[in-house]
Amino acid sequence: MTSADDLSTILSSGMRLTAPLAFAACGEYLAHRAGAINISVEGMMLGAAFGSVAAASVTGSATTGLVAGALVGLLIAMIHGNLVHRAHINTFVVGLVLNALVLGLTTFLIAINTFASHQVSKIEIPLLSDLPLIGEALFTGRWPMYLLLLFIPLTWWLVERSRWGLELRAVGEDPIAADLTGIEVNKRRRQALMWCGLLAGLGGAYLAVGEVGSFNQNMTDGRGYIVIAAVIFGGWRLGRTILGCILFGLADAMRLALPAMGLTLDSNLLIATPYLLAILVMLMFASSKREPRSLGQPFQRTI
């Protein structure tokens, strides 16, 4: 293998590892902008991965699996939203418990079920896919990967240009003022979480019925937390958040590819990279003006 081939392989595997992160990151990013930080994004992805495989197996259609996965994500997000932004239970408590529940439940269910393998089809864009280095990475892939071309701009548009996004941002920055303006703070946050659930679900489903074709126990393996790290790394800007996802996806790809190439870059270090970078970024830009000011703060009117 030439080194150009190696690079091309790493890039294309990096893209495939980035896609699930990028879907979920769009969702988590939007939730953060509304002030609704949620670690249950991990559970949403894992639940969706399982749901997609199960649904694909039952219906025989990977595409149906993808949709089912998104819906599982949505369901978990709605549970989270109601417990946190209606019943006012601490978001981290709810996240911890939901993640534990989803992990336990999916591990249990996969142990007693066997699902037929279904995978969405691959597409190859003629000519472009033959480009050196990036051809394989960008222009061949499972088709849902290209949904990112829809969802990234859509998320951006929703947050920055839509009335809904305007209100979300108001809620994320200053819930008291938003409330005074007549915006229903907790409702907006629940809605933001629903978007987060749909996209995290899509990310998890993509991982399962898109790339792997089956479900393994704890197959997301902390990817939800990496997504949160990516949003923090991105300084609450969508572009940089996606960039973070690509960076983390590539690090993961290198971890997988390097041993085969006989290179020794420590795999533990590579896995730790996203977390280290996120912490580094928080240390460097701690007083980031971009951080939604009410991030993680519950809103409750007294009486």
Place this chain on the structure above:
Amino acid sequence: MKSSALVPEVAQQVAGIAQAVPAPALELRGISKAYGKVVASDNVDLTINPGEIHGLLGENGAGKSTLMKILLGLEKPDSGIIRRQGADVRIANPQDARKHGIDMVHQHFSLIGPMAVWENVILGDTGAVNRSAACEQVENVAMRYGLPIDPLARVDALSAGERQRVELIKCLRREPEFLVLDEPTSVLTQEESEELFDVLRRMVQSENRAVILISHKLAEITAATDSITVLRKGRVVFHQLTSKTTHQELARQMVGRDVSLLADAAAVGVLPVAGTSDADAEPRRDFSGLPPALGLRELTVVQDGATLLDRFSLDVAPGEIVGLYGVEGNGQSVLGDVLSGLVMPTSGSVAVGGDVVALERADALTRAGIGIVPEDRHRSGVILALSVAENLAMKSLGSVSGKFLLSHRAMRENAQRLMAEYSITAPSPDAPVGRLSGGNQQRLVLARELSNEPRVLVVAQPTQGLDIGAIEDMYGRIRAVASQGIGVLLISTELEEIMTLASRVAVISSGILSGVLAAEDVTAERLGMMVGGAS
């Protein structure tokens, strides 16, 4: 436009003759509203004519805000009607009010700092967001009224005056017929205030709108309005064209005639409020010659660019009760926070008995001998979920514990002693404070603070939310404290409270000490002038 200055009766006569003069644009008739036993609005009549700036003057609790809340549909009146162009209207919420052309400029809270001006302006609308249209609209309104602003600027980056402009634009672009401004200049500089009033004047004159301006600042209300209504204790006590009244008269009307009576009574030691006066019972000890119990020097607090307390200096002698009077929101709260150790002053010093306190130490103020009954006792005074005994021992854990372990017995004994001494009624020393009535909670705070044997006691709004019996009890206790030689700083927005207790009255206005008077020198006029920031 002078026509606006027509008194209602004349306007009605004219209306009979010519169609050109409409009925009063907005009338409030017989508006009453009570919160429990507190009457906030008592049969209020108010007439607002187009083309006028109508000043609404009054102290805290005079009922200005309640009245405006009713007008905006935030509160429902117990009785009374609102008429617009002669027809009855029902205003159940701010949306209704908006439909009838009534809008209000909010002062704080309603702008979102990290968002752009144009985004703030359209927040609360519905429908698609159109950035260029919104910016254009902002610029149009800005141009029309002379309120220059960059629609793309982040609100965070704007000065207080510019934020005010944004608030105004946000309101004006809805083309309200009636615009309510509640203390609009509290955060503005002199220059910015003048600009604001110029804009209002232009708007009223050229577009025949009406403005209701709520203020306690005499200078600005006389300079900016066409007619003035003074409210006191929920009632309209005075109404006059601005040109026909004076600062002195307004000050008198705002504060009330009984002030001089109170002052006289205080001077001869016959106080109209029940509660024994220890000053008479035993000969007053002489504390003169001692350093002041509390000495505040040039205290300045700047937060987020706003100067909340501006070179504030005041002495309280041992055994003296000094009342700090002013309209709410003029720096009293932050002064209380400084004296509670919750806010570090930007500059200046606090001295107790002549010794400067090292404020950066967490418990320095308590150790130095400052006891405080805070304004909002649920915020910093008590912890509702903790027991009576725990709350009573909170600031002196050393006295109820060894080096490490708490002595629950000592805590309970301490509690029982203080509960008896201060008549705190509670199911038991172990009951959570949340189960106590307001009066008992307040006595608990007082008991705790006094049990640390302070040299000075700061009491902020000590009777807020208490019933009559509890109020009288509190007054008696505050007097008893002073007679023991403890200096008392009484921060209050209730003039009667101050006049009942204090021998000297200091007045705070916009974070500045606007003057100190001996109780017997207090007249409604002088006090009103100082409260209004005019001296």
Place this chain on the structure above:
Amino acid sequence: MDASKNLAEHGSADPNRRRELLAGLKPSRSTALITLVTAASVLLALALSLGLIAWTGGSAWESVKALYTGSMASKAAWSSTLLYVAPLLLVAIGSCVSMRGGVFNIGQEGQVLIGALAGSWVALRLALPGMSLMIATLVAATVAGALWAGLSSLMYRLRGVNIVVSTLLMTFIAIQVVGFAVSKDWWLQASRIGDSVVESQSNQLPADAQVGSFGEYPNIQINGGLIIAVLLAIGIAVLVSRSRWGLQLKMMGLSPIAAKHAGVKTGRLSAVALGISGATAGLAGAILVTSPVSTNRLQPGVSNGIGWDGLLIVLVARFNPLVAIPVALLFGVLRAGGGFLASTGVPSSLVDVMKALLVLAFVVPPAVVQLAQQRRKRVKTPRTKTPVIKNPTPEGAVA
């Protein structure tokens, strides 16, 4: 004078409204209601778990029997249950301290691992005689756990980094640090024997470093770790409920402003509380590698979710270290019994579902009851707009 502040003032100026407010705080009726709903929820959680077995074709009764057999039926079963209880309880009691102070540490899993790492290093690399090696091992683990948590405190103090997020992220770094340590022969990787492939784990800890047990099979085996954990639980219970420090901690957790007003150094106290939480988690890590619950080797998966479970225990025990003892026992029973489930054809991960449902059954009812009461009140009293952010967390805690 702004609108909302004024409204608040009117609210408090009205004695009637205040009385109503206080009525909501009276424990009597709502406490009873919460207890009732919680009890019902626990039953529901159990029913759901068993229902899940039945629905997936297993036998609920057989599963319960297997859980019992694996955890309580014999002395050996009890022994294995109790071995799990020690680290679980250790994590839980430290978390009680931080939670009571309103400092939300969710990085226990990582702190456990770092404790295990430091303990293993001392045990394998320091040549200390006899008992002193064991003591040094435990102390090193405790200190390491505290320091690892202390990094989050430091990051908060220096740069305002959110404590919850940093403790969470640090967990994943800790996992990799341990993985790194046991895959490097110059650090802690097991020594090569002949030509065999070396696994990613450490050598077995020397016997001197291991925490001894009382009783041997077939009697009940009680490991020293359990004794340490129970004694510490009692000690921490005394600390939080009987000491001066504990009262200050509670004050800070309930109302940071009032605590600061009363002279509590909230910044330092938060850091200490977080440090204690990290310390007991670190100690739990040492117990994991030095007691018979493991193979006495440092392995990447040695924490095995103990840190997460310890956190869940605190939520059920509502921050009470003594209540944490029976709850930890229950979680130990589920862990030990879970191993036996597989024999009935029901996957052991069922116990994870049960644990999560149980925690939900304890966490959700109080909030829901409160919500229902607020709803009722809102219907009764006219709506007033008094938007105030309820945010009772001290420095260092995430809101």
